[in-house]
Amino acid sequence: MNAILDSLRGQLVVSCQAYPGEPMLDPRTMSQVAQAAVTGGAAAIRAKGLDDLRAIRAAVDVPIIGLVKEGATGVYITPTLESCIAVAETGCEIVALDGTRRDRPDGLTLAETVACLKERFPEVLVMADCGSAGDAAAAQEAGADIIGTTLVGYSGERPKTDGPDWEAIDEIIALADRPVLVEGRVHSPADAAESIRRGAWGVVVGTAITHPATITSWFAKAVAEA
Numbered sequence: 219m220n221a222i223l224d225s226l227r228g229q230l231v232v233s234c235q236a237y238p239g240e241p242m243l244d245p246r247t248m249s250q251v252a253q254a255a256v257t258g259g260a261a262a263i264r265a266k267g268l269d270d271l272r273a274i275r276a277a278v279d280v281p282i283i284g285l286v287k288e289g290a291t292g293v294y295i296t297p298t299l300e301s302c303i304a305v306a307e308t309g310c311e312i313v314a315l316d317g318t319r320r321d322r323p324d325g326l327t328l329a330e331t332v333a334c335l336k337e338r339f340p341e342v343l344v345m346a347d348c349g350s351a352g353d354a355a356a357a358q359e360a361g362a363d364i365i366g367t368t369l370v371g372y373s374g375e376r377p378k379t380d381g382p383d384w385e386a387i388d389e390i391i392a393l394a395d396r397p398v399l400v401e402g403r404v405h406s407p408a409d410a411a412e413s414i415r416r417g418a419w420g421v422v423v424g425t426a427i428t429h430p431a432t433i434t435s436w437f438a439k440a441v442a443e444a
């Protein structure tokens with residue numbers, strides 16, 4: 219078993235991301251958030267953007283799942299081979315990329331993208347962010363090392379549930395012959411634990427740990443409705 223994959227087994231990964239226009243969109247801030255997450259028990263960090271990735275690489279020793287976002291619709295998570303290479307060059311152990319069956323903007327297939335990235339960075343692992351069980355099956359075939367449920371509810375194939383889409387998650391875990399990281403709307407420790415109980419290799423939590431504006435809105439809504 220690969221040592222990086224081994225280190226993620228049964229573990230929590232924390233996604234540290236801020237979005238355009240937000241005050242926390244700053245590499246130093248994100249590296250501090252990542253350090254705090256590691257202190258709290260994160261076995262790895264997921265992060266986006268080359269500047270954030272470099273700052274986080276300098277601040278933490280745990281594995282990093284890196285990505286870039288190019289736009290916010292369609293295929294936008296590390297969508298091209300060029301963007302995958304740029305992420306790998308920051309020193310990430312794992313490159314996360316769109317793992318759906320949609321056309322990629324550079325015209326390459328997922329299999330071609332994975333093969334070219336691995337030829338250049340043989341040690342790097344590839345996490346395919348999938349939107350359905352169909353995507354997961356295709357991503358395995360294409361050579362991804364890790365299947366992520368990241369895009370379930372965002373790619374048009376599945377409705378966006380309030381919490382994790384357990385039906386899709388169960389299907390993906392049942393068909394996968396390699397590690398599945400449950401990611402997407404895991405909003406509580408109970409959801410995170412449930413992911414592991416259902417057979418996830420690990421679980422990735424973003425918003426509920428690292429996005430104070432959203433967390434605050436949950437509390438503000440509850441207080442307003444009290």
Ligand SMILES: CC(=O)N[C@H](C=O)[C@@H](O)[C@H](O)[C@H](O)COP(=O)(O)O
Binds near residue numbers: 235425426
């Ligand atoms: C769909 C998409 O673009 N997801 C992104 C992937 O990196 C991030 O915006 C999410 O925060 C991340 O997946 C973690 O999920 P959640 O924040 O729900 O715990």
